Amino acid sequence: DAKTTQPPSMDCAEGRAANLPCNHSTISGNEYVYWYRQIHSQGPQYIIHGLKNNETNEMASLIITEDRKSSTLILPHATLRDTAVYYCIVRYSNQAGTALIFGKGTTLSVSS
Amino acid sequence: KAGVTQTPRYLIKTRGQQVTLSCSPISGHRSVSWYQQTPGQGLQFLFEYFSETQRNKGNFPGRFSGRQFSNSRSEMNVSTLELGDSALYLCASSKSSGEPHNEQFFGPGTRLTVL
Numbered sequence: 430d431a432k433t434t435q436p437p438s439m440d441c442a443e444g445r446a447a448n449l450p451c452n453h454s455t456i457s458g459n460e461y462v463y464w465y466r467q468i469h470s471q472g473p474q475y476i477i478h479g480l481k482n483n484e485t486n487e488m489a490s491l492i493i494t495e496d497r498k499s500s501t502l503i504l505p506h507a508t509l510r511d512t513a514v515y516y517c518i519v520r521y522s523n524q525a526g527t528a529l530i531f532g533k534g535t536t537l538s539v540s541s
Numbered sequence: 542k543a544g545v546t547q548t549p550r551y552l553i554k555t556r557g558q559q560v561t562l563s564c565s566p567i568s569g570h571r572s573v574s575w576y577q578q579t580p581g582q583g584l585q586f587l588f589e590y591f592s593e594t595q596r597n598k599g600n601f602p603g604r605f606s607g608r609q610f611s612n613s614r615s616e617m618n619v620s621t622l623e624l625g626d627s628a629l630y631l632c633a634s635s636k637s638s639g640e641p642h643n644e645q646f647f648g649p650g651t652r653l654t655v656l
Binding site for chain 2: 463470471472473474475478516526527528529530531532533534
């Protein structure tokens with residue numbers, strides 16, 4: 430089962446920041462938080478991941494709370510093309526393999 | 542750099558038939574994972590192959606099988622198709638397996654319809 434909880438849907442105005450929350454209260458010390466998104470009927474796209482420090486790349490920023498029980502994905506200037514389902518995934522770093530366990534995700538709708 | 546490619550993109554089969562799907566990973570990637578996506582169950586992990594060996598397996602019946610070749614290309618086979626096997630089948634590749642900084646890159650998927 431997925432180890433994360435996300436709101437089912439969120440709305441955001443174009444040009445504004447989209448802040449997508451994720452709860453992972455049972456996360457272990459060596460588990461990473463990954464974010465993927467899926468635009469309708471396409472394969473999921475990797476966005477960002479982190480362990481305990483905040484991370485930023487060209488797509489987004491990831492803010493992880495100090496106790497690591499929750500995180501927020503930030504899209505600084507949302508565009509219509511950011512409309513997608515966003516998945517927050519907790520992944521064990523030493524597992525024998527690379528299985529991603531997806532939850533239901535958050536459907537982000539960006540409107541003009 | 543070419544992404545993950547999957548063939549065919551669309552497939553229609555009838556119940557009882559079998560099907561083989563193909564996945565070519567990103568050049569240099571040695572791990573290939575397969576996922577099934579349905580409206581009811583969402584995205585579910587099927588199995589992972591690394592260096593021609595199955596590393597990890599999800600909770601699917603034995604009708605679902607796969608293999609990986611020496612060039613890292615992978616195939617997935619579903620035998621005795623059922624209506625419930627209609628889904629988008631996604632393949633993902635990564636450089637290695639089981640390491641933290643090891644993001645997976647997904648292909649566009651194969652849409653299988655079972656009639």
